Every structure is written in C-alpha cells, then in structure tokens.
Amino acid sequence: MNYRQIIITTIILLLFAISGTALVVYTFDNTRERISANERATLLRKLHQLIPQQQHDNVLLDDTLTIINTPLLGTLEPVTVYRARKAGQPVALVITPVAPDGYSGIIKLLVGINIDGTLNGVRVVAHRETPGLGDAIDEKRSDWIHLFDNRSLQDPPLERWAVRKDGGDFDQLTGATITPRAVVKAVRQTLLYYRDNQDALFAPSAVEQAD
Amino acid sequence: MNDPSYTRILKDGLWMNNPGTVQLLGLCPLLAVTTTAINGLGLGLATTLTLVASNVTVSLIRKLVRPEVRIPVFVLIIASIVTVIELAMNAWLHDLYLILGIFIPLIVTNCAIIGRAESFASRQSVDRALLDGLAMGIGFTLVLVTLGGMRELIGQGTLLAHANLMFGAFGEHLSLTLIDNYRGFLLAILPPGAFLGLGFLIAGINIINARRERKVAIKAVIAGQPAQA
16 A cells, blocks of 8 residues: 555656656757747847948858867857858958956957958957946947947057056946956957958868858 | 635735745845846746746646655746746747846746745645736735835936836836936945845835734734734
C-alpha cells in the first residue's frame, strides 16, 4: 500500500515534468523561426541607423566578416563586421567592438564608419551601467552618443580623443565619467583599427568567413 | 475552509495583504528594478501575467497533486509558464520584449508567485485563484510604480521618463520633467535608495492603516490583518 502511494506520487511528478518540458519544447519549436527573424529585423534596423539604406544595395546581414584575436577591439571573442557596398564598391561598415572597462562590466557597441574614416555614428547595444547616470550612453536615454556623429581621427585630433576631464574634446555625463571614458576609448581604438586594416576589412569574405 | 468573497480577495491583493508592502515577497526584483516608474510598470505587468497564469493552472490541478510533491510541481509549472511567456513575447510582441525582456527571467525569482500558488491557488476554485492572481499582480504593480516614481522623482527630478519605450509616441507626452536643471540625488537611484524608499512607503501605509483602525476599531478587529508588517 505504501509502495503504491510512492509510485503514484512519483508518476504524478513525472507527468508534470514531462508536460512542462513538452510545453516549453513545443513553444520553442513554434517560436524559433519568428524569434530569429525578429532578431535579424531588429539588428538590421540598428545597422540602418548607422548606414542609411539608400547608401548601399547589398544585404548587410549577409555580407559579414568575422575577425578574431583583436585586443584593440576590446574583446577576445570573434568580432563581426557588417559591410555596405553600392554596385560592388565598398561604402561603409559597422564594427561591433566592446568597451571592456565600463563602470559595471563590458559595454557592447556598434560603430559605423564610412570608407573615408568618418564616423556614421555609434550605438550602444548592451550595457549594465548605472540607471539614471551611466545609462545616458544609450541613445534612448540621452543624445550623448550623437557626439560621435561625423567625427574622425582628424576631428578631434588623436590626442584629444578623450573626455574633457582627461583633457579631451568629449563631454562626460553628469555624475558619470568612467562610462563615457570607456566608450570614447573604445570608439577611438576602433577607428585606429579601421585605419590600419581598412583593406582587409572590406575584402570579399575570404579571410575569415562568417558562419 | 470558507471561501473568501471576491471583494475580500481584491482588497487583500491591493492593500491589506499586498505582496510588496505587507507580505514583503518578491523583494529582489522589487528593489532591483524600481529605478523609474516605467521600469516598475514593466516588471509589474509581466509579473501580473505570470501570477494569473500560474494561479489558474495550480488551481486547475489542485486535486491531482499530492501534498508531498506539490512544491516541485508548482516550481515546474511556474518555470514552464515564465519560459513560455518569454518565448511567446519574443516571437509575437518583439518590441515589447526588447523593453520587458530583461525583467522576465527576474519573475522566476519572485517568491510572491509560488507563495500565492501554495497559500491560495492550491486551495481555491479557479475563478477565485484567477482574481487573486490579478489582484496580487495589480497590487504588486502599484507598489513597483509608486516606489519607482518616488526614486525617479528624487533621483532625477522626472516622472514617467521614457514612457515612450512602453507606450510609443503617445508616451512622450506622459513624461514630465518636474524640476529643471536638477542635479540628481544619486542615493535614490542606487540600491540603498530602494531600501529607504520601501521603508518609507511601508511606514506611510502603516500610518494610514493605524488611523483607519482607530476610526473603525470594530471592523479592524474582525479583519485582524492590517498593520501586521
């Protein structure tokens, strides 16, 4: 009798485990395609903020390059580059570097660079900076990130690529210096990387093919 | 066990037995997220949805589950529901998901949900469990929005900032900057501000409850619940 109780109880628990898992599996299966389509659309929307649609005629999400082993871009993980071309000619690209020294961890960025080395713009895609202070680097929270629009390594000159507190040309945020300092540094490094590797970055996806 | 009336369930969830200020459940997400009123609203809505779904499910299967394994079963149900909600939102309400997405995994850490499953839904009919989930969820949301609003106002001098993230273009008209050129009061935004804010909120509620009790002394004795925190 006692054994029977135990077995029944076990079976009930098992049934719930199975049905719970089945429910999750079913939902996952039925949402997977929509989710990845959504993610692609969201990514494309972000990229199009940095490379206007009329500027290129290729499929940004398919013309990618994965570069590895680039400490200059702030990460040891592979970094994806999205290239924009018009009639086969390279016009601009978006690099996805990381600012490793944010106030609370890494800050993931999108840096859009024109072929001539001027910035199309910068966006923050993921960060964990203090709400109300450091999170003003997010375009949704303040206009700070637009300070980078149309800048280049000549404007301001390289040695002034820093926040004002460090003698540079970029405003820090009220109550937050570490966050903007990290972002400015990461953008500067990315521009340096672009300057030194421009040709390789636009090479037809032969060097390191993206998945 | 006598069934509580619908009004009683509503009153309990919204005020008398509010999960945030009286039961003090779900403090982890409550304190972490309430830096602005809009953040609070986001977590509140997601929690309400989960609470309603888990309460209804638990109530539906309450006669099937043996007491020895009820807790693991509740955990399974809640975890499955939260995952399904997260996936479904990601697929069909992607823009909302981008805003609320970070809050959804936090809901699993909210003990208010398993608390309601255990102490209410597993003993009550489906309609009462549903109402309880709704009332508790809305009660929790109110606390989140109030605390978020307090911290936002003191910390940054704004109210409902970034409402456009949740309500689209219409939300831009909701955002208020109450104090221009406010230098900000960092403490309110950082975690200690959450504890202080919640402390003042509970103190305020206790004062209101104590006054009420004095006015209607007889009724308060019957309820036996206010000001227990």
